[in-house]
Amino acid sequence: MDELKDIVLxxxxxxxxxxxxxxxxxxxxxxxxxxxxxxxxxxxxxxxENKYNIQIPDGKATPEAxxxxxxxxxxxxxxxxx
Amino acid sequence: xSNIGSYDERAKEFSWEISEKELGYRDGEIINIGWYxxxxxxxxxxxSKLALVWEGHTGAEKRYTYNDIRLASNxxxxxxxxLGIQAGERVCLFMDKIPExxxxxxxxxxxxxxxxxxxxxxGDESLFVRLSNAETSAVITQRxxxxxxxxxxxxxxxxxxxxxxxxxxxxxxxxxEVAFSLEKAGPVERLDIYxxxxxxxxxxxxxSGTTGMPKGVKHVHYSLISQVLTAxxxxxxxxxxxxxxxxxxxxxxGTSYGIIAPFALGVTQCVMDAGFSAEAWYRFIEKRRISMxxxxxxAIRSLMKAGDEIIGKFDLSSLRxxxxxxxxxxxxxxxxxxxxxxxxxxxxxxxxxxxxIVISNYPGMEVRPGSMGKPFPGITGTILDPNRNxxxxxxxxxxxxxxxxxxxxxxxxxxxNEEAFRKKFRNGWYITGDRARIDKDGYFWFAGRDDDxxxxxxxxxxxxxxxxxxxxxxxxAESAVVSKPDPINLEVVKAFxxxxxxxxxxxxxxxxxxxxxRKKLSPLAMPQExxxxxxxxxxxxxxxxxxxxxxxxxxxxxxxxxxLEND
Numbered sequence: 001m002d003e004l005k006d007i008v009l010x011x012x013x014x015x016x017x018x019x020x021x022x023x024x025x026x027x028x029x030x031x032x033x034x035x036x037x038x039x040x041x042x043x044x045x046x047x048x049e050n051k052y053n054i055q056i057p058d059g060k061a062t063p064e065a066x067x068x069x070x071x072x073x074x075x076x077x078x079x080x081x082x
Numbered sequence: 083x084s085n086i087g088s089y090d091e092r093a094k095e096f097s098w099e100i101s102e103k104e105l106g107y108r109d110g111e112i113i114n115i116g117w118y119x120x121x122x123x124x125x126x127x128x129x130s131k132l133a134l135v136w137e138g139h140t141g142a143e144k145r146y147t148y149n150d151i152r153l154a155s156n157x158x159x160x161x162x163x164x165l166g167i168q169a170g171e172r173v174c175l176f177m178d179k180i181p182e183x184x185x186x187x188x189x190x191x192x193x194x195x196x197x198x199x200x201x202x203x204x205g206d207e208s209l210f211v212r213l214s215n216a217e218t219s220a221v222i223t224q225r226x227x228x229x230x231x232x233x234x235x236x237x238x239x240x241x242x243x244x245x246x247x248x249x250x251x252x253x254x255x256x257x258x259e260v261a262f263s264l265e266k267a268g269p270v271e272r273l274d275i276y277x278x279x280x281x282x283x284x285x286x287x288x289x290s291g292t293t294g295m296p297k298g299v300k301h302v303h304y305s306l307i308s309q310v311l312t313a314x315x316x317x318x319x320x321x322x323x324x325x326x327x328x329x330x331x332x333x334x335x336g337t338s339y340g341i342i343a344p345f346a347l348g349v350t351q352c353v354m355d356a357g358f359s360a361e362a363w364y365r366f367i368e369k370r371r372i373s374m375x376x377x378x379x380x381a382i383r384s385l386m387k388a389g390d391e392i393i394g395k396f397d398l399s400s401l402r403x404x405x406x407x408x409x410x411x412x413x414x415x416x417x418x419x420x421x422x423x424x425x426x427x428x429x430x431x432x433x434x435x436x437x438x439i440v441i442s443n444y445p446g447m448e449v450r451p452g453s454m455g456k457p458f459p460g461i462t463g464t465i466l467d468p469n470r471n472x473x474x475x476x477x478x479x480x481x482x483x484x485x486x487x488x489x490x491x492x493x494x495x496x497x498x499n500e501e502a503f504r505k506k507f508r509n510g511w512y513i514t515g516d517r518a519r520i521d522k523d524g525y526f527w528f529a530g531r532d533d534d535x536x537x538x539x540x541x542x543x544x545x546x547x548x549x550x551x552x553x554x555x556x557x558x559a560e561s562a563v564v565s566k567p568d569p570i571n572l573e574v575v576k577a578f579x580x581x582x583x584x585x586x587x588x589x590x591x592x593x594x595x596x597x598x599x600r601k602k603l604s605p606l607a608m609p610q611e612x613x614x615x616x617x618x619x620x621x622x623x624x625x626x627x628x629x630x631x632x633x634x635x636x637x638x639x640x641x642x643x644x645x646l647e648n649d
Contacts, residue, residue: 015597018226031357033139034178037203038358038384038539038570039605043596050589062388063359 002026005073011047012069016040026070031063041066048072054079084445086315089456096459098490101311105346113303114278116159116192119345120152121275132350135370136181139356144181148348151185154264156273158182158189161262162220165243169194169276171219172286175331176200176209176227179355182247182264183331186222187341191284191303194276195219198286198298201332202227207551207602210234211295212288213241216497222262224248232256280304286497287334289434290535290544298497299434305338305491306346308438312458313343316430316442317376318403325351326367327376333541334434335407338491339376360388364396371400378408380539382415382427383570393422403445405430408540409572410528413452429454431526433514435506437491441483441526454518454526462486464511465520468532471509480519480529484511534628536565538574543607545575545628551602552577552609555595557585562618562626566611566635577609578618578631587614620647 005026013024016036030036036044045061048054056079065075086092106122107113123133129149136144146154167173173190175197177183183199190197198216200209202224209230213221220243221231231244241258249261278284284303288296313319317339325344329335344351352370356362358381367375404419404427411429419427431441431454441463443455457463464473465481474481487507495503506513517529536543545563552561560580565573579595581587592612600608619627624647633640 019229020225029139029357032359032362034355034357036357037605039608039610040600042610043593043600043608046589046593046596050593063357063384064361067359 002073004076005069007051008048008069008072008076012036012044015043015047024069026073027068029067030069030072031067036066038063044072048076052076052080084315085318085320086444086446089444089447089459092315093456093459098307098311098460101307101490105306105310107307109280112275112277113280113306114191114194114275115284115303115306115342115346116155116188116190117275118306119188119342120148120155120192123148123345123348124152126348128348131348133345133348134181134184135350135352136179137352137354137356137366137370138180146181146185151188151345153269153271154181154185155188155192156270157264157267158186158262159192159273160270161245161267162189162195163193165220165245165260167193167195167220167243169278170196170283172196172198172216174198174200174213174216174218174221176202176204176221176223176231177247178202178224178227179330179353180224180247181353182222184341184353185264186247187331187337188345191278192273192275194278194282196283196286197337198288199331199337200288201330201604203606204230204332204604205600205602206230206233208296208547208604208607210237212298213238215288215295216286216298219243220245222247228256228259278303281494283494285337287337287434290542290547295547296544297499297502299334299493300495300497301437301491302494305437306342307490308458309338309343309491310346312439312442313339313347316428316439316444316458317343317374317405318445319344319347319349319374321348323349323374323402324370324372324400325349325374325376326354326370326372327351328354328378328381329376329407334437335376335378338438339407358384360385360392361395364393364398367398367401368396373400373402374405375401375403376405376407377427378540379406379411379415380409380571382406382411382419386415386418387570390422398423401425404428407432407439409537410454411452416449416451426451431455431528435493435512435514436485436489437493438489440485440489450525452527453521454528456524456526457485458489461489463526465518465526466508466511466513471511477520477522480517482508482532483514483516483518483526484508485514486510487512534564534632536563536573536575538565538568538606539571541606543575547603548575548577548599548607548609551599551607552579552595554602555598557581557591558595560618560626562628562631563609564628564632564635568610574610575607576611576613576635578613578615580615580617622647 134146217240327340406427428443566576568574
């Protein structure tokens with residue numbers, strides 16, 4: 001189990017997924033799959049920054065970097081370590 | 083040679099009869115957009131031609147010929163008629179960009195009902211005000227969006243049916259719900275097309291107002307005449323084009339130029355139902371051999387941000403003509419497009435209320451990067467002096483963009499709001515709400531909005547609506563909403579908030595309020611920034627002065643503050 005990924009997965013599921021939607025996995029496409037749009041990405045970024053007390057520069061907050069829970073975990077770890 | 087040929091020649095000798103003749107329409111005859119987009123194209127010998135190629139985010143693909151869309155729209159029309167839906171009733175389409183959205187739109191029009199497309203990301207409150215105002219009879223939706231309808235159903239007595247297009251048909255449906263599957267329904271070969279006339283209502287699109295709730299813009303079947311001709315002359319659509327309009331039919335571009343015009347012209351169009359990523363978009367163009375691409379400045383700026391290197395990975399040589407809509411296209415984007423695609427994006431200007439492109443750059447006419455272009459032939463546009471409500475007698479002065487309101491696809495009124503409709507006119511001119519200037523050669527140059535409406539990524543957001551939603555949050559005492567500059571979306575929503583006693587500003591509260599508005603209204607109405615303040619600037623009579631906050635965000639002069647409280 002990966003706690004960071006589970007936290008992000010739970011947050012995305014609760015905040016962005018419609019109730020009757022199929023469940024998502026760590027690899028589900030969030031942005032390209034239309035689950036999180038570019039506007040909602042701002043609130044997801046804010047959640048990550050608040051939760052992990054980090055600052056993700058806008059240049060790093062790309063649709064590609066936010067496109068799955070796995071990718072988000074890589075991004076967050078980069079800043080948590082720093 | 084482009085379809086329009088010479089803009090100047092066309093402008094000199096113009097009549098909408100050009101379009102009427104091409105469509106075989108004569109004054110006083112039946113005109114039904116659903117029929118024109120399907121049956122007529124089949125009668126022209128294009129029944130087996132591809133009409134729609136749909137691709138989902140997983141890469142799943144569906145293909146429909148013109149005969150397929152004729153049958154599918156018949157099937158949906160017959161199903162709705164079987165439910166008792168009558169001509170003139172409003173039927174809402176609340177779906178992602180799935181084929182049923184496009185086919186359902188045509189089916190609704192075929193039976194003379196009014197199509198009311200709504201963006202599937204709308205939250206329940208945004209949905210409620212629009213369905214309530216339109217007194218909508220039926221909603222066509224997907225399982226995953228039905229919950230939002232269920233949440234507000236008690237307050238919507240006019241809704242008789244909720245049609246779920248992806249229901250398994252086995253598990254029980256809830257109150258007023260009915261399952262429908264296009265695949266399982268037998269194709270309906272013959273449908274009695276409702277004899278709609280030129281002024282019969284066709285489409286109801288909702289747009290944001292400055293002070294009140296969203297307004298339903300009523301269009302009629304005769305809109306087809308100008309939608310088709312503008313698509314031909316501005317988008318330069320040709321019979322052998324593979325066309326991609328990136329707009330969602332929840333917005334007017336997605337219906338006027340994402341359904342009506344391309345289908346009526348018998349063109350093959352492609353739809354991608356997936357979120358944005360530069361790689362996915364370029365791959366789509368390459369795979370589908372897109373030749374005409376109609377997109378939006380926000381998307382173009384996002385592609386610019388993704389860099390030029392990625393473009394080299396794809397074969398984009400199929401692109402023949404590019405156009406843009408929704409917000410001003412900055413000159414850098416036009417120059418970039420010329421550099422990387424070898425052709426410029428042609429900026430087009432119009433609104434939900436205009437129903438079709440009214441000011442534009444045209445193939446064959448010099449593109450001046452950053453300019454809106456010139457009025458479409460047959461449409462009279464000017465810049466009004468806001469003090470006299472008369473056109474400026476000289477060029478170069480910034481004023482109100484105004485139009486003579488006389489082309490076929492102009493709105494006929496705001497639904498149940500004739501007063502708001504009347505307020506759009508001054509001295510016989512339709513006031514767009516935008517400001518611009520005209521240069522010595524007749525090109526229009528956008529200068530900004532003339533009201534508080536926020537144009538974010540080409541979508542209009544009402545500050546009033548966002549402020550109202552904010553006030554429903556238990557922590558919020560007062561709110562003021564303005565735009566702030568954004569390099570990708572042109573502008574985004576910013577909220578200033580005072581808190582009720584007992585609440586303290588924090589990062590968590592900030593996020594909670596953002597999400598509250600997102601779910602209630604929509605992601606694009608969600609404030610991208612919330613500033614907690616002790617008080618808001620108000621007039622002595624207590625009216626919040628958004629103008630001051632706006633000026634601060636944009637680094638502009640604050641102007642007259644003589645009425646400011648505590649000044």
